[in-house]
Structures are given as structure tokens and as C-alpha cells.
Amino acid sequence: xxxxxxxxxxxxxxxxxxxxxxxxxxxxxxxxxxxxxxxxxxxxxxxxxxxxxxxxxxxxxxxxxxxxxxxxxxxxxxxxxxxxxxxxxxxxxxxxxxxxxxxxxxxxxxxxxxxxxxxxxxxxxxxxxxxxxxxxxxxxxxxxxxxxxxxxxxxxxxxxxxxxxxxxxxxxxxxxxxxxxxxxxxxxxxxxxxxxxxxxxxxxxxxxxxxxxxxxxxxxxxxxxxxxxxxxxxxxxxxxxxxxxxxxxxxxxxxxxxxxxxxxxxxxxxxxxxxxxxxxxxxxxxxxxxxxxxxxxxxxxxxxxxxxxxxxxxxxxxxxxxxxxxxxxxxxxxxxxxxxxxxxxxxxxxxxxxxxxxxxxxxxxxxxxxxxxxxxxxxxxxxxxxxxxxxxxxxxxxxxxxxxxxxxxxxxxxxxxxxxxxxxxxxxxxxxxxxxxxxxxxxxxxx
Numbered sequence: 001x002x003x004x005x006x007x008x009x010x011x012x013x014x015x016x017x018x019x020x021x022x023x024x025x026x027x028x029x030x031x032x033x034x035x036x037x038x039x040x041x042x043x044x045x046x047x048x049x050x051x052x053x054x055x056x057x058x059x060x061x062x063x064x065x066x067x068x069x070x071x072x073x074x075x076x077x078x079x080x081x082x083x084x085x086x087x088x089x090x091x092x093x094x095x096x097x098x099x100x101x102x103x104x105x106x107x108x109x110x111x112x113x114x115x116x117x118x119x120x121x122x123x124x125x126x127x128x129x130x131x132x133x134x135x136x137x138x139x140x141x142x143x144x145x146x147x148x149x150x151x152x153x154x155x156x157x158x159x160x161x162x163x164x165x166x167x168x169x170x171x172x173x174x175x176x177x178x179x180x181x182x183x184x185x186x187x188x189x190x191x192x193x194x195x196x197x198x199x200x201x202x203x204x205x206x207x208x209x210x211x212x213x214x215x216x217x218x219x220x221x222x223x224x225x226x227x228x229x230x231x232x233x234x235x236x237x238x239x240x241x242x243x244x245x246x247x248x249x250x251x252x253x254x255x256x257x258x259x260x261x262x263x264x265x266x267x268x269x270x271x272x273x274x275x276x277x278x279x280x281x282x283x284x285x286x287x288x289x290x291x292x293x294x295x296x297x298x299x300x301x302x303x304x305x306x307x308x309x310x311x312x313x314x315x316x317x318x319x320x321x322x323x324x325x326x327x328x329x330x331x332x333x334x335x336x337x338x339x340x341x342x343x344x345x346x347x348x349x350x351x352x353x354x355x356x357x358x359x360x361x362x363x364x365x366x367x368x369x370x371x372x373x374x375x376x377x378x379x380x381x382x383x384x385x386x387x388x389x390x391x392x393x394x395x396x397x398x399x400x401x402x403x404x405x406x407x408x409x410x411x412x413x414x415x416x417x418x419x420x421x422x423x424x425x426x427x428x429x430x431x432x433x434x435x436x437x438x439x440x441x442x443x444x445x446x447x
Contacts, residue, residue, distance in 0.1 A: 009189055010130035010200035014138055016187045017126045018145045020080055023180050024118035025149030027087050027173050028060060028247075031107060032255050033158045033269055037166040044100050046256065050378030052100070053252050054371035055108030056115075061243070061367020063116025065360030069219040070117075071125050077188045079117055084177045084184065086114030092174035095167040114177075116367075121360035124344050128356050129191055129208075133201020136341050140287015143340040144280040154276075158255075158269035222357045231350045234404050235343060236362050238299065240369030241401035242339050245306055245394045247366075248373030250275075250332070257387045262319030271321065271329055278333025286338035295342030295349075299405035302342075306335045307398030314388045346408065 031053045038049050071079050090110025097103055123142045131138050157169045191208040192199050198206070226232040251272075258268035289298055309332045316325045347362060348355035377390040 008200045009195055009197065010192065012187055013126060013130050013189050014142065016183060017122065018142055018148075020084070020118050020180060020184060020188075021123070021142055021145030022149040022152065023084070023176060024087070024115045025145065026153030027091065027111060027149075027177060028056065028115040030091075030153065030157055030169065030173055031056065032252050032272070033154060033161055033169070033265065034166050035252075035256050036259065036265065037161055038103070041166075042100070044103075045378075045382060047375065047378040047382050048100050049103065050252065050374050052104045052108040054248075054375040055104050056112040057243070057247055057252075057367045057374055058371040059109060059112030059367075060116040060119055060247075061364040061370070063113050064119045064121035064363045064367075065219045065223065065357050066216060067117040067119070068121040068125050068357045068360040069216070069222075071122070072218070075190050076122075076125065077184055077190065080122070080184050080188060081181050083114040083117035084181050086110050086117075088114075088174045088177040090114060091170050091177065094170045119360075120340055120344070120363050121356060123340070124347070124356035124359045127344070128348070129199065131200050134291070135201075136290035136345060137284070137287040139341045139344050140284045140290070140338075143287070143337050144283040148276065148280060154269045154273045155266070158266045162266060219357055219360070222354050223361050226351060226354070226358045226361065229350070231346070231408055232358065232362070234408050235346060235350075236365035238303065238401040238404040239339070239343060239362050240365040241303070241397045241404075243366035243368070243370035244373035245310060245398050245401075246336055246370070248370030249377050249390060249394050251370075252374045253377045253381070253387060253390070256381070258317060260381075260386065261317040263317070263321075267321060271325070274326075274329050275333040275336055278330055279336035279338075282334030282336065282338045283340065285334075287341040290341040290345050294410070295345045296405055296408045296410070298342045299339055299346075299408075300402045302335050302339050303398050303402035303405060305331065307395045307402065309335070309395075310391055310398060311395035313395075314391045 031049075035046060035049055038044060039046060067079055067083070087110070090106045090112075093110070094103065094106045097106060120143065123139055126142065127135050127139050153173075157172070160169045160172060189195065193205055193208045196205060198204055254272050255265055255268040258271070259265055286298065286302075309328055313328055313332075316322070316328055318325070343362065344355070344359055347359040351358040373390075373394065377387060380390045381387050
């Protein structure tokens with residue numbers, strides 16, 4: 001028996017994707033350790049620096065559906081390699097900046113576009129192509145790559161910033177992105193059919209389908225069709241709150257908030273990295289559960305737990321790390337991106353073959369929420385002198401996301417994917433939309 005049969009290439013693809021995702025998460029999270037150094041050197045308000053982070057977060061999400069469509073059209077390797085080059089350029093050029101708009105251009109636009117092309121829609125594309133068996137588990141492991149990136153990069157960069165300045169940290173990020181490019185070009189395969197193999201766990205080879213139309217047209221067309229369905233808005237609404245309560249608020253402002261209470265930035269960065277440790281365990285476990293438990297119930301539970309933890313966070317900050325803060329880190333960490341595997345599964349359940357692109361748009365909503373929270377929390381801090389109100393609002397929103405999740409209805413047996421929810425009454429009715437590339441939703445009038 002050949003080696004390719006002993007070790008399915010899907011696992012090699014997953015391993016390379018994991019490395020790219022580790023890097024993308026670490027690169028995107030870097031601004032959280034740069035807020036105070038940039039403020040100290042240039043005198044820019046935290047709200048101004050947070051605006052650059054918001055652009056980064058927004059593009060990180062809005063790029064995802066187009067990147068998923070580009071991967072279908074031009075290949076995973078080309079898109080990911082180009083994304084890493086963008087990250088390297090954006091991070092490296094920051095060492096020459098003298099004005100805040102340059103921060104927005106470099107870290108906001110270039111790094112946002114690059115990391116967005118390696119975001120969670122990339123996970124949905126890889127798992128959708130290469131895995132049938134253990135798809136939920138692999139989704140969880142790849143998603144945990146984001147936590148691993150945070151775990152690896154944040155403490156290291158915090159030490160580098162403290163000892164050698166933020167410019168050295170930016171150059172380290174630029175170099176790390178370049179190092180991954182050859183690995184992607186060498187080992188990241190496009191589709192199992194290219195090797196005349198079935199996906200892992202499948203029993204037959206499925207030829208790679210050529211997408212109809214351009215990547216942008218496909219991404220936008222998929223959005224227009226999905227937006228006519230109830231599940232899309234419930235998933236997008238919940239995931240927008242997910243972004244607001246993770247990347248936007250905690251990922252961006254936890255370190256400066258802890259610093260406001262007398263905690264050293266290196267200690268706060270270590271706590272945020274510890275969130276990443278527990279997030280790895282929580283996300284992998286969530287992937288395992290997604291293969292076995294109703295994803296709607298999982299999402300409801302995750303969001304409710306997150307909301308409760310955020311509501312108590314303001315009372316836990318202090319100059320030292322107390323046991324109560326460590327309890328928060330454990331519970332919040334287990335929940336950080338545990339929402340991703342069930343959300344990916346629900347996009348695939350409702351939208352079939354278009355699930356990866358639809359998830360890209362749902363993830364875009366996630367980053368819109370993150371961007372709003374990043375800027376909003378900065379404004380709260382500038383105006384009120386503390387982040388307390390931001391934590392309470394985030395906790396309440398997470399409870400709303402729990403309600404949105406349990407409102408998702410289960411698809412009936414035999415119901416075609418991509419079928420919009422029918423209104424209970426009224427003259428307008430949306431007929432089911434056929435699955436497949438180029439499928440379009442149409443509106444018909446019901447007498």
C-alpha cells in the first residue's frame with residue numbers, strides 16, 4: 001500500500017492550513033500590544049489607533065467571502081501566498097510611518113486584506129474540500145489555530161516591544177509571514193480529485209467543479225440569495241455579536257484595560273495568551289461536539305456562557321492576577337471561538353455547496369461587529385476614562401446572540417439546502433433555491 005493511502009493528503013493540507021492560520025491570527029492580534037507604544041510615541045488618541053484596528057477587523061471579515069470565491073477560481077495556494085505577502089508588506093512598512101493615516105493604510109488595509117484571505121472562510125473551504133469524516137473536529141482544530149497564533153505571538157511581541165520597541169515587533173511579523181510562503185507553495189494541495197483520491201472519509205472521487213462566473217460575481221450573488229433567508233440573518237446577527245465580544249473588545253482592549261488598573265502589559269498579554277491555551281481545548285472540543293450535538297443548542301450555550309463571564313469581568317481587574325481573574329480566563333477561553341465549528345456546520349446545512357462562501361459573509365458580519373466594538377470601546381475609554389460600560393454592553397449583547405441561536409429552526413428531512421424560511425403569512429413568498437454554483441433565488445408572488 002502506498003504512503004498516500006497510509007496517510008491521506010488531507011492531513012498534510014490541514015497541517016499547512018493550520019500553520020497559515022496560526023500566523024494570520026498572530027499577525028492580526030499584534031495591534032493589541034502596540035496601542036500604548038504608538039500612543040506614547042506619536043501622541044495619537046486611543047480612539048484614532050483603534051480606528052486603524054477597526055479597519056483591519058472590517059477588512060479581515062469583508063475579504064473572507066471574496067477570498068473563498070477566489071480560492072475556488074484561482075486555487076488555495078495562490079490566494080494564501082498572496083495574502084502572506086500583503087501581511088509582510090503591511091507590517092514591514094509601518095516602521096516608516098509618521099502619520100496616523102499611514103497606520104490605517106498599512107495595518108488596517110494591507111494586513112486586514114492579507115489576514116482576511118486566511119480567515120475562517122479558508123477553514124470552511126479546506127474542510128469542505130478535503131474532509132467528510134471528522135469534518136467538525138478538523139474545523140475545530142483549524143479554528144484553534146487562531147488561538148495558537150495568539151498564544152505564540154502576543155507574549156513574544158509584548159516582550160519585544162518592551163525591550164526593543166514596536167518597530168522590531170513589526171519587522172518580526174513581516175519576516176514570519178514571508179517564512180510561511182514557501183511552505184504554502186510546496187505542500188498546500190488544491191483538491192483531492194487532483195490526486196485521483198476521494199476526500200477523507202468519502203467513498204468516491206468527486207471531480208472539482210469549475211465555478212461559474214467571476215469570483216466577485218459569485219460572492220455577491222451568493223450573498224443576495226442567502227440574504228433572502230431567515231437562517232442567514234440569525235447566523236450573521238449572532239456572529240456579529242460574537243466578533244464584538246471577542247476580537248473587537250477583548251482581543252483589542254483587554255491589555256490596555258488591565259493596564260488602566262495597574263497591571264503590567266506583559267502580564268496582561270500573558271493572560272490573553274492563556275485565553276488562547278484554553279481556547280484551543282474549547283474549540284477542538286466544540287468541533288468534536290459539533291459532529292454529535294445539535295449546533296443550535298451549542299451556539300446558544302456558548303453565547304450565554306460568554307455573556308455571563310463578560311458581565312463579571314469589570315469587578316475582576318486589578319494590579320495583580322487574582323484567582324477570580326484566572327477563573328474568568330478559563331471560562332472565557334474555552335468559549336472564545338468555540339462558536340465557529342457549529343456555525344460552519346449550520347452554513348453547510350442550510351446552504352449546501354455554497355456553505356463556505358455564505359460562511360464568508362457570516363464571518364464578514366463577525367468582523368463588522370468586531371470593528372464597531374473596537375472603535376466604540378476606544379471612544380468609551382476616551383470619554384468616560386474607563387472601559388466598564390463597554391464590558392456590560394458586550395455581556396448583554398452575548399445574551400441576545402444566545403437567543404438568536406436557539407431561534408434557528410432545524411431543516412426538515414428531505415428539504416433541499418439553500419431553502420429560504422417561508423413567511424407564515426403575507427402575499428410574498430420565496431421559493432426554495434436550488435443548490436449549486438450559479439443557483440439564484442427568485443421571488444414569486446403568491447395569490
